[in-house]
Amino acid sequence: MPRQDERKSPAARTTFPPPQPGGLAPALIRNIQTLQERRRAVERDASTQERVAGAITRFTGSMAFVYLHVVLFGLWTLVNSGLLSILPKWDESFVILGTSASVEAIFLSTFVLISQNRMAAAADKRADLDLHISLLAEHEVTKLVAMMSAITERLGIETEADPEVDELRQDVAPGAVLDEIERNHRL
Numbered sequence: 001m002p003r004q005d006e007r008k009s010p011a012a013r014t015t016f017p018p019p020q021p022g023g024l025a026p027a028l029i030r031n032i033q034t035l036q037e038r039r040r041a042v043e044r045d046a047s048t049q050e051r052v053a054g055a056i057t058r059f060t061g062s063m064a065f066v067y068l069h070v071v072l073f074g075l076w077t078l079v080n081s082g083l084l085s086i087l088p089k090w091d092e093s094f095v096i097l098g099t100s101a102s103v104e105a106i107f108l109s110t111f112v113l114i115s116q117n118r119m120a121a122a123a124d125k126r127a128d129l130d131l132h133i134s135l136l137a138e139h140e141v142t143k144l145v146a147m148m149s150a151i152t153e154r155l156g157i158e159t160e161a162d163p164e165v166d167e168l169r170q171d172v173a174p175g176a177v178l179d180e181i182e183r184n185h186r187l
Helices: 026-045 048-060 065-079 096-155 162-168 174-186
Strands: none
Touching: 026 096, 048 065, 048 096, 096 162
């Protein structure tokens, strides 16, 4: 009986991955290095409070933190319920445990919010950069369309795009686009 992978069509069989290019384009390497340096600069410029909040958030978001709580809360519960008599009971009603967990939750949520605010600020900067690059690219494409249109007109070449060229030659007005988006959101 043929194996499962032998019954597949030749196109569905596993093949070797295609060879990868010898390296990255210099512009891409430069962009990667620029982004890495920018991230290092942001980390260097972070305040002590932001660094502490980040470290606490990283630790509390780890499995080590979960394991620590499993051990502490498990031990607390076993001792104070009388199932483990190696220590005397100190919180038979579990009020101290509940209060401690509530206070911890308040502080942890504050640290998470601090980290989220910092991440949101970084995301806003990236979104602004993306918007600026997109607007620049759109402007450049508009100029290229105008130049190609002039070339085709000069050479007497007609294309299927001719009816749309006048519209494509116009620069996009970001303010007008944003105004239209806001108008549509209000409806």
